[in-house]
Amino acid sequence: MHDHRRLGRELGLFDTDPLMGAGLPYWLPDGAVVRHTLEEYVREAERAAGYRHVYSPVLGKRELYELSGHWDHYRDDMYPPMELGGEQMLLRPSLCPHHALIFRSRTRSHRELPLRMAELGGMYRSERSGVLGGLTRVRAIQLNDAHIFCTPDQAAEEAAGALALISRAYADLGIRASRHRLSLPGGGGKYVAGPALWRRATALLREALDASGVAYEAVEGEAAFYGPKIDVQITDPAGRETTLSTVQIDFHQPERFGLRHTGPDGARHRPVMVHRSVIGSVERAVAHLLEEHGGAFPPWLAPVQLVVLPVGEDQEEHAHAVVREATALGLRAEASGPAEGSLGARIRRARLVPYQAVLGAREAADGLLAVRLRDGRRPGVLPAAAFLRRVEQRVRARGTALWEPA
Numbered sequence: 001m002h003d004h005r006r007l008g009r010e011l012g013l014f015d016t017d018p019l020m021g022a023g024l025p026y027w028l029p030d031g032a033v034v035r036h037t038l039e040e041y042v043r044e045a046e047r048a049a050g051y052r053h054v055y056s057p058v059l060g061k062r063e064l065y066e067l068s069g070h071w072d073h074y075r076d077d078m079y080p081p082m083e084l085g086g087e088q089m090l091l092r093p094s095l096c097p098h099h100a101l102i103f104r105s106r107t108r109s110h111r112e113l114p115l116r117m118a119e120l121g122g123m124y125r126s127e128r129s130g131v132l133g134g135l136t137r138v139r140a141i142q143l144n145d146a147h148i149f150c151t152p153d154q155a156a157e158e159a160a161g162a163l164a165l166i167s168r169a170y171a172d173l174g175i176r177a178s179r180h181r182l183s184l185p186g187g188g189g190k191y192v193a194g195p196a197l198w199r200r201a202t203a204l205l206r207e208a209l210d211a212s213g214v215a216y217e218a219v220e221g222e223a224a225f226y227g228p229k230i231d232v233q234i235t236d237p238a239g240r241e242t243t244l245s246t247v248q249i250d251f252h253q254p255e256r257f258g259l260r261h262t263g264p265d266g267a268r269h270r271p272v273m274v275h276r277s278v279i280g281s282v283e284r285a286v287a288h289l290l291e292e293h294g295g296a297f298p299p300w301l302a303p304v305q306l307v308v309l310p311v312g313e314d315q316e317e318h319a320h321a322v323v324r325e326a327t328a329l330g331l332r333a334e335a336s337g338p339a340e341g342s343l344g345a346r347i348r349r350a351r352l353v354p355y356q357a358v359l360g361a362r363e364a365a366d367g368l369l370a371v372r373l374r375d376g377r378r379p380g381v382l383p384a385a386a387f388l389r390r391v392e393q394r395v396r397a398r399g400t401a402l403w404e405p406a
Helices: 004-010 029-048 062-068 070-077 096-103 152-173 195-212 252-256 282-293 313-328 343-349 361-366 384-397
Strands: 059-061 082-084 087-091 115-124 140-150 179-184 216-220 229-235 241-250 272-277 306-310 333-335 355-359 368-373 380-383
Touching: 004 282, 029 115, 029 140, 029 152, 029 282, 059 062, 062 070, 062 087, 062 096, 062 252, 096 115, 096 140, 096 252, 096 272, 140 152, 140 282, 152 195, 152 229, 152 241, 152 272, 179 195, 195 229, 195 241, 241 252, 241 282, 252 272, 306 313, 306 343, 313 333, 313 355, 313 361, 313 384, 343 355, 355 361, 355 384, 361 368, 368 384, 380 384
Parallel strands: 179 216, 306 333, 306 355
Antiparallel strands: 059 087, 082 087, 115 140, 140 272, 179 229, 229 241, 241 272, 355 368, 368 380
């Protein structure tokens, strides 16, 4: 059983420091590569699905979160206000109020809908010290978030589209959902009023789940304060279940922010907000990937994708030339020479790197590489240029497969 906290430190991906504070990990170079690659993957997938990306500030006035309902329903999880120039400012606990303001920044037409607005942005939760741990529970979160502003007739289809994005991402990342949960309100005053809107939002989410062919179970007491949601649950090696991805339908915030668009009839109509996150927080996603794969990331996500291993000093210059060629193809490649130990020791040290290429005197003379895969397979001695193109194609295709027949 793998523990992401131990693995993350052993592999030099992330760490913490008491002077930064609990729940505030920092990313080391290899961890930053994984995070950046994951973020770019999500942005690319979103762009292909018609999303437009924005940036918004991590601070907002207290009045903003009073308007959204976060201050009334979520303040226990928020940091206290900061007094700045006679105003109370807060670190945001969520991105949705900011995106609502961006939507209402100008007049919108029905021709713009659905308007899919995405951001990979920071948000902050005042987590108790006792629940903090590694990357799974942190106080500064980088969230893959998006909000789709659409008509009620479009909402179920947009929610189903978000579920399809999530399913594709999980396949490419080599992880799986343990279950889908339809999270409904429970008792108490945690939720905003409006029973009719809650029923309508729940019906639309059920429609999206049914259209996607996804089995699910309804659970009371797990909804967001402003609406029901689909939680995509994952389970770690210790059997602990947590939420990674979500899809939510929200009638509440469009009403609170007075959002409107001009319809085909020329009248003003209120849109629906579909909240969705494909991989949830980057921190939690990387933690789960570490534990799921034991540090052996899918080839496209690995910090180092290829290590070139010259047998002797005479082949080192050629090894660095291969690394330069691989880098020119967009691969993350390194050379590991004799100064770093015996060939066997270097191979063992690179056990999590997807592709290893051994370079002896014969291979160097003939432009060849003796190829080893992380899983123990040996495709054989291959022309260096052809091998690098194969690896580049495999990485570009994403997914979890290391090698496919030519």
